[in-house]
Amino acid sequence: MKKHKQFFTAMFFVLPGIIGLLVFRIYPILASFFFSFTEYHITLPPKWVGLENFKELFHDPLFIKSLQNTFVYFIGLVPVGLVVGILLALLLVKDFKGVSFFRAVMYMPSVVPIYAFAVVALNFFNPYLGLVNGFLAKLGVPGPLWTADDKLVKLTIILIAQWGAGQQAMILMAAMKDIPKEFYESALIDGANKWQIFKKITLPLITPAILYYFITSSILALQFFELPQIMFGGGPNNASLSIAIYLYRHAFRYGNMGYASAMAWFIFLISLGVCILYFRTSKKWVFYS
């Protein structure tokens, strides 16, 4: 009897969480799985078409293009973002006078709403009136057509995304702060130089944080949406189109819920594959002290 009462009391506490789990997580996963095998225009009931959507995806030149673009974004956001984050963290990990000011400066762009930041960045990189090319002109260098050239927009977007590197820098910095000082002291006695210390001590000891960063940033990179959408709407000539933007177009502009669900599941499976890959290889490169 008492057990029952306990269970019901507990249920009262966790009920919101269980409803949230069922309604906003588990049901949508299953539903989008089902929709991905249907032709489902928002105005009509879903019609079963089997693997048709997935076949169509790989014959859809725009999807292929969005896939290639997303791959470029992935490289520019995950590994490049890690290098930028490590550099920032190394600069600001030691406590010195005024360090908190610099940490705030580095972290500030990550807090600013992306929709405002995207608008500012668009002008900043504008080839004909922006600050970047203005600066290059002063140096007598002809500036690239950052935002106007199909070949360059992805690079421009990746550069702009590095302003958010303060976030990963914070995580990596926290990991660096946890490294016992004795490690460094004994390395200095052995006469190791800075690079050797970084390679032999700092880097191996922050690998758990790097694994965490890889997982979270990869999931986000595969759904990269805001910057290319707000700045270019996926253009010019679909040069900045990501899978997430293409999914958004099909679901919310053309109303093709089935086709868009197939894309969503595609993103899901790639995310899952990437995470499994990280965990599988983590035994080789993640160092738990």
Place this chain on the structure above:
Amino acid sequence: MNKKFSIQALLHAIFLILITIIYMAPFFWMISTSLKPNYELYEFPPKLIPSIAEFTNYSKALQRFPFFIYFRNSLIIAGGAVLGVLISCPLVAYGLSILRWKGREIVFYAILATIMLPNAVTLIPTFLIFSRLNMVNTFWPLILPSFFGHPFYIFLIRQFFLTLPRDLFEAAKIDGASEFQTYFKIALPLIKPTLVIVGLFQFIASWNDYLGPLIYLTNEKKYPLALGLPQFLDRYGTLWNQMMAAATIAVIPTLIFFIFAQKHLLESIKFTGLKG
């Protein structure tokens, strides 16, 4: 030794100045452009600092665009979502850490696993749920889910509850307090600092959310800043000074928030390593 050391210090200082210039440049450029008179907008190379400060750009931008309506909408959405997570997440976390019952671990790990779920997968069915409930073009889709817990915050608060000595709760029970009294009188006051962090994270996440409003809100009267500002770009894209004035006004609340909350934010990042 000493000389080597000073060269290192100099290099460090140079890098710091570079980082500051690079990371502050967008803010500087935004404010500088927002004060430029029209005839200085298209100069090339552009002036770093406008020759006169044209403050009327701000009033013009505010007239062109119903800033206060957008601002109010952003506030309602963010405020509602913060209220939601502050009510639901501590409740669920308490049930998953302090209370003992059959199936607790399974429920906890199921909730935890969904932290890594890509949004893209749940986006469409969630939209269809709200569209059946006739909630498209209302704020509900952006607020309601937070009343049903957020996996990351639940995890965070649960971790905190687990660090508290159990005797606290046992003693209250022996004194005849019900589970709810124990929760409200003992558990909640103890996790105040965590709740501040959770509220902060959610506020910034809602205020900065773009995709959610984009999908659910089509009526301009319902627009938050997230939709109002890029729309300004579409309509008055050539009026960069007013555009930047609008962007500055949209950024100010977050920056004020950031300056006040900076200590909390940076500390919480240290122990969670994640932004909400």
